Amino acid sequence: MSLQxxxxxxxxxxxxxxxxxxxxxxxxxxxxxxxxDTFFRVLGKKSWKVAYWxxxxxxxxxxxxENPNRVQKHNQFQVILKPIPKNGQALYxxxxxxxxxxxxxxxxxxxxxxxxxxxxxAWGVGWQVxxxxxxxxxxxxxxxAGGIDLEPNSLEITYGVERLAAFLDAKLSIYELExxxxxxxxxxxxxxxxxxxxxxxxxxxxxFLRKIYLMYQExxxxxxxxxxxxxxxxxxxxxxxxxNILDAxxxxxxxxxxxxxxxxxxxxxxxxxxxxxDVDKQEES
Amino acid sequence: MSDxxxxxxxxxxxxxxxxxxxxxxxxxxxxxxxxxxVEFKGLETAATNRRFMIYIGSIDEKGSDIEEQVKGPxxxxxxxxxxxxxxxxxxxxxxxxVKLEDLIEIKTPxxxxxxxxxxxxxxxxxxxxxxxxxxxxxxxxxxxTMVWNKSRVPFVRPIKNLLALFDNRVIDFxxxxxxxxxxxxxxxxxxxxxIKVSSFKEYCELLYxxxxxxxxxxxxxxxxxxxxxxxxEFSIHxxxxxKILENYIYSNEYPVLFSGEFDSRYLELPAExxxxxxxxxxxxxxxxxxxxxxxxxxxxxxxxxxxxxxVVSGNERVIQATFEDARFFWEQDxxxxxxxLRESLKNVxxxxxxxxxxxxxxxxxxxxxxxxxxxxxxxxxxxxxQAALHCKNxxxxxxxxxxxxxxxxxxxxxxxxxxxxxxxxxxxYWHYEPKGVTEVRLEHTGGGLLSLxxxxxxxxxxxxxxxxxxSSRDPYGIRRDAAGIIKILKDFKLDIDISxxxxxxxSQYLASTLHKTxxxxxxxxxxxxxxxxxxxxxxxxxxxxxxxxxxxxxxGTTRTLPIYILYLKAFEISRIVKSDSLRHLVALHKRLxxxxxxxxxxxxxxxxxVDKEETILYDIFKQTLLKVEILISDFQYLDACTEILEMKxxxxxxxxxxxxxxxxxxxRENRLALLQSLDRLLLTVADFSLxxx
Numbered sequence: 001m002s003l004q005x006x007x008x009x010x011x012x013x014x015x016x017x018x019x020x021x022x023x024x025x026x027x028x029x030x031x032x033x034x035x036x037d038t039f040f041r042v043l044g045k046k047s048w049k050v051a052y053w054x055x056x057x058x059x060x061x062x063x064x065x066e067n068p069n070r071v072q073k074h075n076q077f078q079v080i081l082k083p084i085p086k087n088g089q090a091l092y093x094x095x096x097x098x099x100x101x102x103x104x105x106x107x108x109x110x111x112x113x114x115x116x117x118x119x120x121x122a123w124g125v126g127w128q129v130x131x132x133x134x135x136x137x138x139x140x141x142x143x144x145a146g147g148i149d150l151e152p153n154s155l156e157i158t159y160g161v162e163r164l165a166a167f168l169d170a171k172l173s174i175y176e177l178e179x180x181x182x183x184x185x186x187x188x189x190x191x192x193x194x195x196x197x198x199x200x201x202x203x204x205x206x207x208f209l210r211k212i213y214l215m216y217q218e219x220x221x222x223x224x225x226x227x228x229x230x231x232x233x234x235x236x237x238x239x240x241x242x243x244n245i246l247d248a249x250x251x252x253x254x255x256x257x258x259x260x261x262x263x264x265x266x267x268x269x270x271x272x273x274x275x276x277x278d279v280d281k282q283e284e285s
Numbered sequence: 286m287s288d289x290x291x292x293x294x295x296x297x298x299x300x301x302x303x304x305x306x307x308x309x310x311x312x313x314x315x316x317x318x319x320x321x322x323v324e325f326k327g328l329e330t331a332a333t334n335r336r337f338m339i340y341i342g343s344i345d346e347k348g349s350d351i352e353e354q355v356k357g358p359x360x361x362x363x364x365x366x367x368x369x370x371x372x373x374x375x376x377x378x379x380x381x382x383v384k385l386e387d388l389i390e391i392k393t394p395x396x397x398x399x400x401x402x403x404x405x406x407x408x409x410x411x412x413x414x415x416x417x418x419x420x421x422x423x424x425x426x427x428x429x430t431m432v433w434n435k436s437r438v439p440f441v442r443p444i445k446n447l448l449a450l451f452d453n454r455v456i457d458f459x460x461x462x463x464x465x466x467x468x469x470x471x472x473x474x475x476x477x478x479x480i481k482v483s484s485f486k487e488y489c490e491l492l493y494x495x496x497x498x499x500x501x502x503x504x505x506x507x508x509x510x511x512x513x514x515x516x517x518e519f520s521i522h523x524x525x526x527x528k529i530l531e532n533y534i535y536s537n538e539y540p541v542l543f544s545g546e547f548d549s550r551y552l553e554l555p556a557e558x559x560x561x562x563x564x565x566x567x568x569x570x571x572x573x574x575x576x577x578x579x580x581x582x583x584x585x586x587x588x589x590x591x592x593x594x595x596v597v598s599g600n601e602r603v604i605q606a607t608f609e610d611a612r613f614f615w616e617q618d619x620x621x622x623x624x625x626l627r628e629s630l631k632n633v634x635x636x637x638x639x640x641x642x643x644x645x646x647x648x649x650x651x652x653x654x655x656x657x658x659x660x661x662x663x664x665x666x667x668x669x670x671q672a673a674l675h676c677k678n679x680x681x682x683x684x685x686x687x688x689x690x691x692x693x694x695x696x697x698x699x700x701x702x703x704x705x706x707x708x709x710x711x712x713x714y715w716h717y718e719p720k721g722v723t724e725v726r727l728e729h730t731g732g733g734l735l736s737l738x739x740x741x742x743x744x745x746x747x748x749x750x751x752x753x754x755x756s757s758r759d760p761y762g763i764r765r766d767a768a769g770i771i772k773i774l775k776d777f778k779l780d781i782d783i784s785x786x787x788x789x790x791x792s793q794y795l796a797s798t799l800h801k802t803x804x805x806x807x808x809x810x811x812x813x814x815x816x817x818x819x820x821x822x823x824x825x826x827x828x829x830x831x832x833x834x835x836x837x838x839x840x841g842t843t844r845t846l847p848i849y850i851l852y853l854k855a856f857e858i859s860r861i862v863k864s865d866s867l868r869h870l871v872a873l874h875k876r877l878x879x880x881x882x883x884x885x886x887x888x889x890x891x892x893x894x895v896d897k898e899e900t901i902l903y904d905i906f907k908q909t910l911l912k913v914e915i916l917i918s919d920f921q922y923l924d925a926c927t928e929i930l931e932m933k934x935x936x937x938x939x940x941x942x943x944x945x946x947x948x949x950x951x952x953r954e955n956r957l958a959l960l961q962s963l964d965r966l967l968l969t970v971a972d973f974s975l976x977x978x
Contacts, residue, residue: 063609063610063613066609066613067606067609067610067613068602068605068606068609069606070606070609070610083434083435084433084434084443089296089473093474103474104474104475104589105589105591105592105593105595106474106589106595106596106599107587107588107589107591107595107596107599108473108474108588109297109536109588110296110297110473111297111536112297112299112300112301114429124431125429125430125431125442127297131599132595132596132598132599132600132603133567133569133585133596133599133600133603133604134599134602134603141431141433141443143431143432151437152435153431153432153433153434166602167599170598170599170602171602172602172605172606173606253629253632256632
């Protein structure tokens, strides 16, 4: 199955199950979890069901296009179900069946993996879903975001699109995949992976990145103080991506890392509280 | 008699939690039923990562009747001087609707009371269970909890079903938003929907038909049998450790072995890396050929039969990608000069308040230098100091950041690549071992000494920081480190006293802080000493199975810690348990202690002897002392005991003929001094008076 078909099928399946199909976020994020459609919407009381395809950047995972399934930019398919449905696992397994997986002939396991994003003050309890040894999904019951206890809780299902497609197609490497429309993954991605791996590991300008990190941080603070929490969050995400490049570049010491993390966590905490205050007010009126 | 079946059905619980949850459930059911009490026989349990089952095959239909006494007024208040009931007593009678003649006297420590005895009829067991099951579930503790529904009840994972049958009828209750029922679930993939059961027999049968092997033993047997089968078929060896076996047993309700292969070019990677990536990353087991060399094969345990070979081919693809990752780390790390990584350790904190790993390695250099000399391994000193300097460099490599369990091993392998002396890289390679007293024996002396230095430095540091430890809480593995040290000293037969080593380790911390008063030093020294004494006691008794009184005898009241020698003594004395010679030694030592008691220590003055028996004893004592000293320096403890017992006739004669507690204080003190010398001589082996024959 082509990669685009995996995405289309998942959109279809989750739309049929009552989700709003959103567009992915239009800036660099490390995961679907970090986008406003998840970060903000899991806060507060209001029900929320969303599914979207989210390209995600992990500079440290770059492998110069030489690793069969690790890349610095991969595609996630993100689903948020709030409140948590009773049959979350079954819904998920049915989505695999919808993609054509015969679940009776594959070793599908829910392996403990508690997800946490220290920079967003977010964490949850759950599993990585392994299919014949390949991690294809992260399945998480959200407990906190922005340092705030969630009530109701949300279920987050994050599919790794490349891995899922490679599994469905029994391909050794994601570079052997078809994206669709006669276009191969290798054509689309090989050069991108090579160049970004060189950039992330070797030539990213550390001084420049440190400078813009601080500028982004200042801007995020300023906007948060002005109660413009949505644009403020954009700048936190820019901080996060800049930090990730610096980290891949090995430019950050252990002590510094904690400082960076604490800064981002405080900012996203402030932003989350402002959002909650705002939606609580809206619900009252 | 009735029966009771309970199953807590959950979404996949982490394997590391399963035993604890099962034990808690079992313990709480037993305790609560006994407390009420309800009579029952035979309580069976079974668990997988999706269910916890309790079955009681024979349980009373009702709780036992209880005799109860109700205390009324004191006897003096209950009756007036004429012996007539007072108002207070009449009120008591009215309240409890009894007659005067039904009352009894109740004796209490506070005096006599009037009261009544009555029988409380036991409640129906089904009602008792209805009340206690939710309580038990609420009391369960987990290392991490979550909430998932409106009940907001914290639990390990969402609850799917609460099957509770008493004599095949549902016990009605609710917990965490889930109602009890007669339903269970079959296999996660091979069975759909809930399954109704009406008896334990049906429960077992339906689970089996729905691909759930409920018994742990049966699952284990299936796995082990299938491993043996492939071993025989392909003449290979597979070495599953308990941790991975446990994972296989609890995370598969229907375990099936599969085996596959990978491209042999990955065998160019160090075997340690291959094994770690397979086991930790993919829960696959490495396979060894008949020459015990790593083969390009693997096995794993799947939760379903792999009839279409999907599971094997999937895992074969995955393992290749995993090895590509391993190769990436291995190649990237070797692009850096491994020795210059030491500088980056200045940024890596060892522990808050205890400085960086850079500083730790500086302390380790001093400690290994000392240890090399003390253990007569001077030739190793230079290589060991080099190893100590660089043993933590691998903490900043990609490989170890990704796989902390490879620490030490990777450092060793990276140093090996640079062509350093074998002693250096092997010492680094092994320096985290052994991780406890039951671990396999460490073979490399340099590794043992570096490990010893590293562990003593950590123990002293953590205790210096005031870290508290107990049998249930030891966040930094202090007890495990102490056990590791004991094991190293024993395995390498290092007859050193570790007290000066502790001193040296302490002075390295205290020299660099403001609190270097002698008091702080002494306190810390006591803390470390106490830790070792309690570890020695525990390990000698529990792991080495020495008798507790023998352990007490060799430990005596010593404040030095020649651990290997203590071990040898305990071992030797254990060999003569129940022999005449041990009986004589014990009797002799007890007799000496009885007479000496608290007498002040004095020296023998031969001129003060009057009786010939005391002179004879003193003469033979002097000869024996010399012989015993030589034997002990040669670790010949049993021969030393034999030598001491040679004096037995002279000692017996002495006690028979000589009055120790003579009137003349000069004579008395001198005789006591002679007995004190004998006591000290025995103590060079052990305090035999503590042995219980």
